[in-house]
Amino acid sequence: MQKFNKKEYIESIKSLHSADQADSIESLPYEIQSSILRTNTKNFHPDFIAYLREETRDDILHMIPNKQLVNLIKYLDLDDAVEILGDFETKELVQILSKLGSQQRERIEESLQYDENSAGRLMNRDYLSIKSNLTVGELIDQLRNSRRGPKDFYNIFIVDDQNIPIGYIPSGRVLRSKRSKKLKDIIYKDIHIIKSDEKIEDIAYTFRQYGLVSAPVVNLDNKMIGIMTVDDVVEIDHEESEDDMRKLGGLFVNDFYKGAFTSATSRFIWLGLNLLTAILASLVIDIYSDQLQQMIAIAVLMPIVASMGGNAGTQAMTIYVRAIATKDINNSNYIKLVVKEFLIGSINGFALSLIMGLIAYYWFDSLVLAFAISFAILINLGFACLVGIIIPITINKMKIDPALASGIVLTTFTDVFGFLSFLSIATYILNL
Numbered sequence: 001m002q003k004f005n006k007k008e009y010i011e012s013i014k015s016l017h018s019a020d021q022a023d024s025i026e027s028l029p030y031e032i033q034s035s036i037l038r039t040n041t042k043n044f045h046p047d048f049i050a051y052l053r054e055e056t057r058d059d060i061l062h063m064i065p066n067k068q069l070v071n072l073i074k075y076l077d078l079d080d081a082v083e084i085l086g087d088f089e090t091k092e093l094v095q096i097l098s099k100l101g102s103q104q105r106e107r108i109e110e111s112l113q114y115d116e117n118s119a120g121r122l123m124n125r126d127y128l129s130i131k132s133n134l135t136v137g138e139l140i141d142q143l144r145n146s147r148r149g150p151k152d153f154y155n156i157f158i159v160d161d162q163n164i165p166i167g168y169i170p171s172g173r174v175l176r177s178k179r180s181k182k183l184k185d186i187i188y189k190d191i192h193i194i195k196s197d198e199k200i201e202d203i204a205y206t207f208r209q210y211g212l213v214s215a216p217v218v219n220l221d222n223k224m225i226g227i228m229t230v231d232d233v234v235e236i237d238h239e240e241s242e243d244d245m246r247k248l249g250g251l252f253v254n255d256f257y258k259g260a261f262t263s264a265t266s267r268f269i270w271l272g273l274n275l276l277t278a279i280l281a282s283l284v285i286d287i288y289s290d291q292l293q294q295m296i297a298i299a300v301l302m303p304i305v306a307s308m309g310g311n312a313g314t315q316a317m318t319i320y321v322r323a324i325a326t327k328d329i330n331n332s333n334y335i336k337l338v339v340k341e342f343l344i345g346s347i348n349g350f351a352l353s354l355i356m357g358l359i360a361y362y363w364f365d366s367l368v369l370a371f372a373i374s375f376a377i378l379i380n381l382g383f384a385c386l387v388g389i390i391i392p393i394t395i396n397k398m399k400i401d402p403a404l405a406s407g408i409v410l411t412t413f414t415d416v417f418g419f420l421s422f423l424s425i426a427t428y429i430l431n432l
Contacts, residue, residue, distance in 0.1 A: 086112060167187040349377055368429045
């Protein structure tokens with residue numbers, strides 16, 4: 001194995017974007033990461049720590065000496081600094097905050113008072129808000145002469161005398177208007193306001209639904225205290241999608257960067273629950289053990305019924321877990337969607353039952369078995385698609401994350417019902 005050349009590596013990452021630097025350091029073995037970060041953070045862009053993945057960030061940040069970490073945090077945007085410092089224990093957090101400037105420290109402390117997944121925690125406090133009685137020329141002159149406010153901005157927010165947002169003006173519209181034009185004459189009043197306690201799922205929905213670039217965040221008194229921007233929301237939406245995909249697979253965390261033992265431990269819990277549901281399905285099979293001993297063909301065909309139902313149910317569940325996240329399901333279309341999903345399962349079940357019936361007949365030369373498995377597949381696919389929509393919606397109403405809990409509940413339902421339906425039908429026909 002070629003020996004790692006630390007000097008060459010440092011030279012290679014200097015010209016990279018902050019995000020690429022973060023990816024690069026994450027890909028290195030633990031010992032090499034530690035060796036580089038203890039002495040060479042000056043060769044990284046200050047905001048590279050903002051691009052670290054959540055599952056690796058804590059370990060990497062603790063490799064950086066406190067003094068160097070404070071210097072990096074000083075350069076971060078407020079929302080990035082808050083996100084990073086929110087993961088620190090109280091003692092470490094106090095030590096770091098004490099070494100920051102008073103204004104940055106106060107802003108961070110104020111943001112940390114909000115819930116982790118709320119707009120108040122995620123918002124950017126560096127925004128541009130003004131009164132509507134100015135002219136375009138006065139606004140431009142004010143921006144040129146003042147050092148306060150953001151360097152880059154999408155929208156200029158208009159507030160009243162109580163600092164309540166009443167509209168916005170895109171920066172491009174300001175630049176294209178005459179200097180004498182009053183701001184109140186070019187304002188857009190269809191403004192979408194975000195409450196400071198609003199959850200990230202609702203924020204992402206608002207931005208997607210209305211195609212927003214930025215939106216003001218207000219406190220309980222409706223006074224403007226910050227903004228949410230589309231780049232933050234895109235990141236939030238991406239994280240939510242990844243989180244849903246991971247939970248549908250029964251993973252509580254992304255263990256890609258974890259060791260084998262740690263990964264095995266985190267997966268064991270879900271596999272243990274699956275084992276219990278598998279035992280439940282086996283108990284159903286055990287009830288029909290005498291029939292299985294009489295005809296081995298039943299045991300051969302049985303997994304097909306459960307597998308088809310599980311796959312059909314998973315297809316439906318995946319669609320509707322995501323639909324819940326995007327708020328596409330509501331009281332007005334719920335019944336319609338349930339009926340639609342049952343029809344989808346029944347149509348596919350009918351087609352697949354004919355195919356499997358013919359296969360079973362030519363395989364075992366038994367019309368009884370062919371009919372039994374055909375009928376079982378037909379009813380199991382209809383049932384599977386039905387529970388594929390009902391389960392995530394029901395679990396969501398119970399205030400449980402449907403992405404996390406739906407999979408194991410669906411597997412239990414489809415396996416038990418699949419085995420039960422096929423074995424019951426086959427036993428009944430055989431006993432005629």
